[in-house]
Amino acid sequence: MAADHPSTPPAGPVMAVSAPDNRPAELVLAGQIGTGSLRELEEHLAAPPLREATDWGVDMSEVTHFDLACAYALLRAATLRPKPATLRIHGARRAVQRTLRHAGLDAVAVFEE
Template sequence: MTAEPQSAQPGMVITAVDARHAEVTLTGHLSTRVLCDLEEWFDDLRLQRADHWVVDMRGVTRIELACAYALLRAVTAHSGTASICGGRRPVLRTLRRVGLDKAAVIVE
């Protein structure tokens, strides 16, 4: 088994924010090890103030169910709308499995 490259470290970067729009980039293997961090990242006031989130998941190598549910909770608690884009097929499958496609637009 090979180790994941350094770039696969889990993380979140808020790349653009204004009152109407926030762009969020998630990266790495989103496992239960980073679940609390993920929940804290989405509590960021800059995100809470934005009407629409664009969550870029191109850099996510894998997402475990607990983290997918955390993302679902964040999106449903948010008073605005959200779009999920750029996810790999297995990542998008996991997001659909938890019902995120009912709460956000998933763009392949």
């Protein structure tokens, strides 16, 4: 476990969408997000709070593994939108960032620590 992430995230995937008043919509992910959870991820990404947001984020601070297929799903959600939106990726570990960059998300998202 990396020193900058001392808590123990769940092994299985955890996903939740929040859209607090006057704040950007956010998808919170935790654990291992792989091809087995791709359909659930796509359903969350298609949820109205994210689909309709012009500014949205993904909190990945508790993600220990993110599959390339899931990274492509995130890329599709960011690029195939009815209107342009700003996407921010929060707290992704180095290995997860590599996967996201490999999928091309660095071209459409801002990575934040």
